[in-house]
Amino acid sequence: MKIGIVTLPLHFNFGGILQAYALQETLKKLGHNPYIIKKTPQNIKDYIKRLLYNQSRVSQFVRKNIIFDNLSEPFTMSELTSKGYDALIVGSDQVWRPCMGIDRKANVNRYFLKTTNNGKIRKIAYAASFGVDFLDFTEDEIILAQDLVKDFTAVSVREQSGLTLCAKYLNRKDVCQVLDPTMLLGKNDYSHFILYSPFKSENKHCFVYLLDYEKTTNQEIVKTILPENSEVLRAKVERNTLKKYLSSDLTIQNWLSAIYHSDLVITDSFHGCVFSILFHKDFYVIRNDVGGNARINSLLTLLGLEDRLIEKEFIVSKINPINWEFIEEKLQLMRKFSIQYLNKALLK
Numbered sequence: 001m002k003i004g005i006v007t008l009p010l011h012f013n014f015g016g017i018l019q020a021y022a023l024q025e026t027l028k029k030l031g032h033n034p035y036i037i038k039k040t041p042q043n044i045k046d047y048i049k050r051l052l053y054n055q056s057r058v059s060q061f062v063r064k065n066i067i068f069d070n071l072s073e074p075f076t077m078s079e080l081t082s083k084g085y086d087a088l089i090v091g092s093d094q095v096w097r098p099c100m101g102i103d104r105k106a107n108v109n110r111y112f113l114k115t116t117n118n119g120k121i122r123k124i125a126y127a128a129s130f131g132v133d134f135l136d137f138t139e140d141e142i143i144l145a146q147d148l149v150k151d152f153t154a155v156s157v158r159e160q161s162g163l164t165l166c167a168k169y170l171n172r173k174d175v176c177q178v179l180d181p182t183m184l185l186g187k188n189d190y191s192h193f194i195l196y197s198p199f200k201s202e203n204k205h206c207f208v209y210l211l212d213y214e215k216t217t218n219q220e221i222v223k224t225i226l227p228e229n230s231e232v233l234r235a236k237v238e239r240n241t242l243k244k245y246l247s248s249d250l251t252i253q254n255w256l257s258a259i260y261h262s263d264l265v266i267t268d269s270f271h272g273c274v275f276s277i278l279f280h281k282d283f284y285v286i287r288n289d290v291g292g293n294a295r296i297n298s299l300l301t302l303l304g305l306e307d308r309l310i311e312k313e314f315i316v317s318k319i320n321p322i323n324w325e326f327i328e329e330k331l332q333l334m335r336k337f338s339i340q341y342l343n344k345a346l347l348k
Contacts, residue, residue, distance in 0.1 A: 001086045001346060003027055003034045004069065006111065008093050008100060010036075012058050012244050014252050015182070015271025019092050021065055023126065023181035025189065027089075030343055034089075035069035039110075042073065052245045061252050074106075074115040085121060087346055088113060092127035092158055092181050096145075097136055108141050112148035124345045125155045127178050127338075133161035133294040135169050146170050154345035156338075159298035178338040180299070182274050183331065190278070193253050197261035204230040207262040209255070209272050211237050211288060218286055221310060222266055225284055233258055270295045277303065277331070280324045285309050302334065303327055 005024065010017045020036055027034040041047045053059050071079055080088070095111040098104040109115070113123055130136065137145065149155065149170050156178045157163060166175040199205040204227050210218055213236035226232060235258065238244050256275060259265055265276045268288040273296055276283035285296055285308055293309075300306050305327070307319050 001032045002084050003032050003346070004037045004071075004080065004085050004088045005034055006037050006088055006090045006095070006113070008095060009039050010062055010066075011053065012056075012238075012250070013093075014058075014255055015269065015274070016093050017058070017062055017066070017252060018271065019181040022183075022185045022189075023089070023092065024066060026181065026184045026339065026342070030339075030346070032346070035067050037075060037088075038068040038070050040070060040073045056245050057251045058244075074110060077116045077118055077120060080116060080121060087122035087124060088116065090123070090125045090128055091156075092129060094129045094131035096125075096128050096162075097131035098141060099136060100131070104138075104141070108137075108144055112145050113151070114144070114148055122346065122348070123152045124342075125149075125152055125157070126342055126345075127156060127158040127180055128162070129158040129295060130162055130165055131295065133159070133165075133297075135165050137169070142169055153348050154341075156341060156345075159294050160301065161294050161298065176341060177298075177302075178341055179334050180271075180274060182271060183278065184335055184339060186335075187278050187280075190256060190275075193256050194260050195253050195257040198233055198254065198258055199231050199261055201231045204263045205261060206230045206232045206264045206266065207258045208232060208234045209236070209258070209265070209267045209269060210286065211268050213237070218268065221286055225264075225266055225310075227264070230264070233262075270299070273299060273308075277305075277327065280322075280328075282322065283308060287311055303330055 005020065007020050008016055010020060024034045024036065041050050069083070090111050090113065094100050098107045100107065116123070135142070149172055155166060155172050155175045157166060157175055158178070158180055160177055163175055163177060166172045206226055208222055212218055235255070238250060244250060259275045259281060260279050262281055265272065265281050265283040266286070267273060267276070267283065268286040273283065273285050287293055287309065296309060300309055305322065
């Protein structure tokens with residue numbers, strides 16, 4: 001079956017890139033031919049950004065590991081039919097959070113598949129995320145989404161709160177919660193991306209990766225958590241666009257390797273949390289009110305790791321060690337359920 005995956009533009013979002021990679025790999029294992037539908041540049045500015053992006057090391061990773069198909073924007077039913085597509089999968093990542101982009105209306109249209117709304121192609125939402133635990137839609141967007149989602153063969157969400165939002169606002173009560181695509185793969189599926197250890201000493205290795213690095217309270221929390229005499233590797237999201245394009249250290253392999261070789265990870269990133277779990281690393285997650293905590297809360301609750309989400313007032317010594325055997329059992333069950341759900345949705 002030829003499948004088009006409709007997700008957010010990948011750019012420099014490591015988590016977004018890896019979830020797209022993981023969903024594509026999972027679909028390949030199920031015997032399908034998946035393609036990420038690439039959002040084409042809409043103007044001169046977009047073309048220049050694309051040219052600069054193509055020079056980056058992140059882009060090299062994407063081109064090597066992800067298969068794209070270039071369609072018009074917005075893509076149409078006739079175009080999909082002419083290219084032999086059998087199904088479209090929307091997700092994962094925050095595809096149902098309209099503010100994730102410069103054009104809310106275009107986002108709602110794209111990620112609810114407005115231009116293919118005639119029932120001739122199977123439409124599935126896999127682990128779609130609203131990003132937050134409230135509906136960030138206008139009244140007009142709700143009406144549009146309600147109408148378009150009727151045409152989906154199957155709808156699943158990534159967060160527990162998404163179940164409530166779908167039932168309350170989109171009139172879809174036949175929705176289930178599934179794993180983020182990155183967790184459909186196991187630790188060994190990422191081993192070929194792991195490089196040598198970035199740490200130099202024999203001391204405890206700690207990796208600090210914060211999206212909101214400059215926040216004073218976050219830095220205070222990090223100081224409280226870090227063990228004495230530990231070797232600390234810090235990384236933060238580069239906000240300067242030009243530096244993103246030119247930085248030689250800004251690679252997915254380096255990021256994954258830092259988590260893999262760490263003894264302790266401190267992060268406020270959802271996918272930083274995900275890969276700490278997949279690699280069985282001791283970790284703490286700092287609340288990230290800007291990025292949205294629903295994603296992290298839902299994942300930690302699903303696996304019984306709620307005490308790993310920390311705020312300013314906490315005591316490290318009172319947090320229980322992680323029982324990785326128990327966590328892996330739960331993860332295996334959820335992985336099996338999620339893959340079976342995806343396969344069943346495609347065969348309906």
